[in-house]
Amino acid sequence: MVKENCGVVGIFSNEDVNVIPMVIDSLRALQHRGQEAWGIAIPNKAPLKKIGLVSASSNEFKKITEEYSSHSAIGHVRYSTVGKSQLENAQPLKVKDLCIAHNGTIANVEELSNLVGGCTFTPQNASDTLVAAQRLVSLISENGKLGSALSILKNEMVGSYCFTFLSDDDAVYAARDPKGFRPMVLGHKESQSLHIVASESSALSAIGAKLVRDVSPGELIKISSDGLETEMFSEEKQRAHCSFEFTYFAQPSSKMEGTNIYLARKRIGQFLAKKYPLKDADLVIPVPDSARPAALGYAQELGIQFDEGLLKDRYSKKGPLRSFIEPHQSDRVEINRWIIPIPEVIEGKHVVVIDDSLVRGTSSKAIIKALRRSGAKKISMMITYPPIKYPCYAGIDFPSQEELATFTDSKEYSEQEIIEKVRNDIGADFLAYNDAENLANAVGIPIDSMCFTCSTGNYEPLGITPAFKTRKEMKGD
Numbered sequence: 001m002v003k004e005n006c007g008v009v010g011i012f013s014n015e016d017v018n019v020i021p022m023v024i025d026s027l028r029a030l031q032h033r034g035q036e037a038w039g040i041a042i043p044n045k046a047p048l049k050k051i052g053l054v055s056a057s058s059n060e061f062k063k064i065t066e067e068y069s070s071h072s073a074i075g076h077v078r079y080s081t082v083g084k085s086q087l088e089n090a091q092p093l094k095v096k097d098l099c100i101a102h103n104g105t106i107a108n109v110e111e112l113s114n115l116v117g118g119c120t121f122t123p124q125n126a127s128d129t130l131v132a133a134q135r136l137v138s139l140i141s142e143n144g145k146l147g148s149a150l151s152i153l154k155n156e157m158v159g160s161y162c163f164t165f166l167s168d169d170d171a172v173y174a175a176r177d178p179k180g181f182r183p184m185v186l187g188h189k190e191s192q193s194l195h196i197v198a199s200e201s202s203a204l205s206a207i208g209a210k211l212v213r214d215v216s217p218g219e220l221i222k223i224s225s226d227g228l229e230t231e232m233f234s235e236e237k238q239r240a241h242c243s244f245e246f247t248y249f250a251q252p253s254s255k256m257e258g259t260n261i262y263l264a265r266k267r268i269g270q271f272l273a274k275k276y277p278l279k280d281a282d283l284v285i286p287v288p289d290s291a292r293p294a295a296l297g298y299a300q301e302l303g304i305q306f307d308e309g310l311l312k313d314r315y316s317k318k319g320p321l322r323s324f325i326e327p328h329q330s331d332r333v334e335i336n337r338w339i340i341p342i343p344e345v346i347e348g349k350h351v352v353v354i355d356d357s358l359v360r361g362t363s364s365k366a367i368i369k370a371l372r373r374s375g376a377k378k379i380s381m382m383i384t385y386p387p388i389k390y391p392c393y394a395g396i397d398f399p400s401q402e403e404l405a406t407f408t409d410s411k412e413y414s415e416q417e418i419i420e421k422v423r424n425d426i427g428a429d430f431l432a433y434n435d436a437e438n439l440a441n442a443v444g445i446p447i448d449s450m451c452f453t454c455s456t457g458n459y460e461p462l463g464i465t466p467a468f469k470t471r472k473e474m475k476g477d
């Protein structure tokens, strides 16, 4: 069984344009959202699925573009949060005449699977997307329309979901969950009379399309030869935009909820500097790559030198990938080997290292070791995201509590004691985390419209009281 965060795209052209090259380019622009597998679907054909990065199949692009030629298509890049990382779990999936690509996690998949024939759901035999798709298809056959089916499914299904759908009559659909956990945008390219829906605006830029707007939480968009139609399948007003997208997950060039991610991260660094002004530091360095704007903001705010003390080896097999979203621990360790310190920059200095998050602590530990080896006098680590203490059931892969760096064997520890434990574990001289209010202010979204569940343990935005599971139970590996 699989649940994904992932990236989704859907493109429809009203001219006879083959959109497949554009779907491929947009998936490449969403590659940071999932690196395990990718796929595309066109009407009246079984979806194409491939393991690995989109670019790994570049020698097949010409053949794929010809074989799957279509003026409407959806696509998907996958990163599993629940279930095994294997080809059959790649997307899009096809159930009857509906193809589906999903970004998010269905938290009550066992319960939902009882509504689709009572099959016993396990991480090994199904995907949450498949269960949701089966239920949706049966609701469509009972209720006639996708919008009516979604308005029923939203009450049965708990979780985060941005879907793109494709029907055999070649219409492309996009739906975003009522609280807007995961991002989704709508774009337009006038020259080819096409509309695009995608997880992030980076996918729009990749094909020269303009950002029209965010898809509203609870909205269903249909793009077909009749043009663009929209309806609300939920009128819920409470939002829970994932705060982690703004610090780590999203591409810096993307715009979400009206906010450019790069500028938001730079402001997060500035706000962090106001909260923890380490004025005796000699140097501020980012952990590459997503913490770079925050480190720049921190350094500029305090007038401290900013430099690159750590580089990723872009020519290594794993160097350009992101350690946290890799599914296997051995892969994560391998990635950290390709972070290269520059001793000439670091030696003899009090270094402030800015990172976007501290999840398992694997990267932080390796980085601090490397900085010590390079002669740093003092290492202060600042994390732009609050302490992650609880599993996410809304699409990000830190599924079991015991994997988190903040995990303790008792509930007696204070917040400060937990931070001290993490500091000691990773080997830093000083460790500080951002807080939710500071982060929300820097992003410019009201704190009560953002999700911070992985930090607070308040699962109200999802409407669940989870029984925490082990990684094996969640992912089947």
Ligand code: SF4
Binding pocket: 181, 241, 242, 243, 244, 245, 391, 392, 393, 394, 395, 396, 451, 452, 453, 454, 455
């Ligand atoms: S729990 Fe954390 S990672 Fe998951 S959606 Fe909420 S803020 Fe994002």
